[in-house]
Amino acid sequence: MPADADTEVLRRTGRIVVVGVSLAGLRAAETLREKGFTGSLTMIGDEPYEPYDRPPLSKQALLGRARPEDTALPRRRDIDADWRLGVAAESLDRDARQVRLAEKGQRARQDLGAYLAGLIETKRRHPGPGILSTLAPDMTPADLEATAVLLLVAGHETTVNAITNTTLTLLRHPDVLQRFQKEPDLTVPLNEEVLRYEPPVQFVTWTTDLADIDVAGTTIPKGSPVWLMLAAANRDPRRFEGPDRFDPDRKDNEHLGFYTGIHYCFGAPLARIELHLAVAELFRRVTFSGLLEDPPPYRTNAVLRGPRHLPVAIEGLTA
Template identity: 45%
Template sequence: MTEVIDLGEYGAQFRRDPYPVYARLRERGPVHRVRMPAPDGHHLVWLVVGHAEARAALADPRLSKDAGKFGRTFLDEQLIGTYLLVADPPQHTRLRGLVSRAFTARRVAGLRPRIQEITDDLLDAMLPRGRADLVESFAYPLPITVICELLGVPEMDRTAFRRMSTEAVAPTSAESEYEAYVRLAAYLTELIEDKRCAGPGDPPGDLIRTTGEDGDRLSPGELRGMAFVLLIAGHETTVNLITNTVHALLTHPEQLAALRADTSLTDAAVEETLRYEGPVENATFRYAAEPLEIGGTAIGQGEPVLIGLAAADRDPGHFPAPDRFDIRRDPRGHVAFGHGIHYCLGATLARVEAGTAIRSLLERAPGLTLDGPPGEWLPGALMRGVVSRGAMTGYRRPRPRPAPCGRRNRRRSAASR
């Protein structure tokens, strides 16, 4: 009889710091049968905590993302529709091919000036106050503004959208999770209809009109699912990445000092945060399409598998002294953005946003310090980050930022005109 480990028994401490538990599990083996806390009770799953096993499992075609093949249905698919994270090839290949052109390195590079402009505006508003909630004032509005401008979400809708999306990815109860998905589905359907008449050059309209070489296009349900995953994944993960990077730096003063002495290490600091305290704790569910073995453990057909991204990236077998935050470390091989065909579509955009945010914040807030402990960590097994309340960051009043000569009037999004 395989031992079942109830992770819920570790209580709030597990949410705050799951790494000691993952380390003890890893010492006993790379794969374990666990009971995960969930809003509707619990989920009995196979949890992969070893790095080599996690990386292999992420790219294993025998692990399916399509729960419907095994008689399982979830709220997201029921109310939103099929999207990249719950599809297998060839459907996944088709969907990703139709949307991936919006997130090429060239397209993301073209967004850098606007990302910097949004960052500067947020810091202009935040820094003179001398004290602010980092999540509420900076880490959240930066990525949500970028992705909402890309998809044409009106500015007046963004606060409501944030509440819906946060409850969907880190639900506090089964009832509130259901309500969030119902509202998200209705909102996205209306948004898509509003954008069908958008002219050329309008990003949401371009996505709706995207056509493959064979004339293939996204159906209405697929458009809703694509908008869902782009909006949710396009900002929730980046909020956590920015917040986790700032928190890691402020709680490791020697690393912060090293970064201030050499700002060329900013991207390295972001990459180390992805390994050390990545924004996604566990990948979304996979299911064994056939009997298989992971790390010497037999997995039965149809059984759910949860790949522990956070656990894998603290594996000492791959990363020496993994619990040490070191911005000069070589973190290559981390799985914070996944691996294989489901590698995060927006990884390049997230890195650019986080790098811009950290570089600008440290430059303009030379006395940046923690103003107390962070807020509560997000509930659930998916996201790794703090909720906004209580995540306070204080700093000394910054030096004035000189205005660039001949600076043009700032471009405003169509939604804010």
């Protein structure tokens, strides 16, 4: 907020929307009130709680820049705002002077949460086979709901994309497909090559470096958020010979399709089994004559890569 801001303008009884409930957004709202703005103030952010009520700033404590007990946000004053939490701002309509919110996505998350909460309660009252009934006695409803969402997204959508990406890649390489149908031992290296060549997870966004890192002559300071481009690393010509070539006979194929280190995908063994069984059975039962659309339409998701639909021509089916 400029020091010479027109306080008479700020006192007008209009409406100001602050997009982003980060510390910077919070300070902007506090400054507006301090400068005399008395109108309606709306705070919009995709965080589920107000900044004052968030957990300690663990990254600062982790990096040794602050003690955990000193990382709570100081409450300077009550800003008297309408908080719209847990919903992202999608775009700004300048003509209508409105902020468009991702209401559809928010409603979908709420509907999914309500569905899972009801399902979990049913499993608590009437246990049966399945993971929800098994976990219910040992987890709170909130933790079990979060786990169910994680399993549904991380354990389902990524596997769907991996199976679809494998199908698409094989139909684009008919010579490899013929070998795959005749050589059962090719299944494992073929699936590993698809995970390198067309990984379902393209990059991760929640990494923080714990020390200064030099990359290509640029120093990334300690504590910086870092996006790791897994798909780019999988095609690094310094690591893989002919990285843009699909080669199921590739040796030493240590890809990052399931990430690495302590964040290595917990469900990787199950995903490999699903991919191994599903792709082999699909091409055993279905005879394809080719793709009807190439490239197919993709989901609008930069992180999770996979076609929305895969239109194909089918010659026949086998029981």
